[in-house]
Amino acid sequence: MFEPLGYAPAYLRVSEVIRTRILRRELPEGERLPTETELARQFEVNRSTVREALRKLESNGLLGRRRGGKRLYVTRPTRETIGGGLSQAFALHRARVVDVWEALQAVQPGIAAAAAERRSPKALAQLEATALRFAARQGERELAVGDVAGFFDALGEAGANPVFTLLNEPLLRLLKPSLAVIIDRVPQARSRIESAQKEIVAAVKARDPKSAAEWMTRHVRDFRRGYEVAGIPLSTEVGEDLNAAVSGLS
Amino acid sequence: MFEPLGYAPAYLRVSEVIRTRILRRELPEGERLPTETELARQFEVNRSTVREALRKLESNGLLGRRRGGKRLYVTRPTRETIGGGLSQAFALHRARVVDVWEALQAVQPGIAAAAAERRSPKALAQLEATALRFAARQGERELAVGDVAGFFDALGEAGANPVFTLLNEPLLRLLKPSLAVIIDRVPQARSRIESAQKEIVAAVKARDPKSAAEWMTRHVRDFRRGYEVAGIPLSTEVGEDLNAAVSGLS
């Protein structure tokens, strides 16, 4: 019948004010924030209160500090920040590998198509380099996994769409552990990935969105096969210990 | 040559410890956190330090409080939390409506297909209800926009994939303002949306993923037409003032 009348503690109000200032770019990226004491003076609150507000903004990725620096600067959330937060959220919502895979399946073909449509020469070169790096890699499971993720990243970048770029990161992050298992346990995994990448690169180079999307669809579908062959149950929760989940094939 | 040896202030270490405890579910959701004084005692730091740590976790959505309550509880990030953070990030990365639209184009058909495959009777009922609500709505632009978003939400829910559900929210949030403009300025918008929803619901009901995806593709493509007809430049940045952006057709 009645709404609660919603009082907000000072630390929240302070962080809110700073936040909106940043969002409407009155505090532009790279700007150095005033000192805590100065902020406290301006807002007429205690420094402790200001600090609580700053911690919030800091973990939102809106404030950060330069390497080892003391003062805070206005920044925007990086891929890493967002990726970390989102993948953590997915894990807490008990997302399973099949869920992540399904999302990948939905989103990657679109990304590939966008990349094919709009790739700059530079982005293309980047993409080719990544593919080659993976192909040349021997052993070194972890690095190989990084290369695969790097390929998706480069593709997202080539699409020149920040939404894609930012959404890509958390999915890859969740995928990586299981991908490592696949590469370890499925002998033909590397060559299949390699050839899929080659086809996708070719399509992107030829500016052929349709073909890029199709090859990507196959590529992602292959991952699913990989899970099955590697003995990773599709219902494994991401963030779970994979070693515990894979059915014990030696 | 050498990595910086990375000292972390106490408030960070405290929040990190609590965070990992939550992530590995040693602090299960719904658990009441000890009082600040108690935490300070256990970590052997000052209460102010604990409070800074708590603020970080709070804005990550890992801690929250029950309506008007005082004590903190372990929670997981809600759709709203994530949606807010992500859409804010998109805005700061200068995403444009066309970028968001493209992401929608990529992801929604997959969601629709998933919903068609797995919808429970209950989720289907929910979806139908949402569609009907939109159809019955007259005037009340804001509410109508909410209904459209609600339709996508219900669809994501029906897919029973937390990844989809969580990714949906921020996209919709960014879309809403421009959607409002479309509904205002494009006379046939409502009826087109209504009929698309009807087709999608039918496909979901019939458990026909392929058809669901196809209709969704058309539905989303329609939005793009809507932008053009409404005079919203596709390169408008989301979060920008739309009234300033629409070409002045009175």
Place this chain on the structure above:
DNA sequence: GAGTATTTTATTGTCCGACAATCAGACAAG
């Protein structure tokens, strides 16, 4: 005068102690 040491200052991280507001229960009264 450009680059390198050295000193000085400013700023953050942390602590302590304090107090009002208020939430959560217990308890009494109608």
Place this chain on the structure above:
DNA sequence: CTTGTCTGATTGTCGGACAATAAAATACTC
């Protein structure tokens, strides 16, 4: 069984303090 009253616990906020150290300013060297 609801309403009012009391009590204790807990949070939000404050003020002041101090060591560590980053940033700025200064002196020094070639």
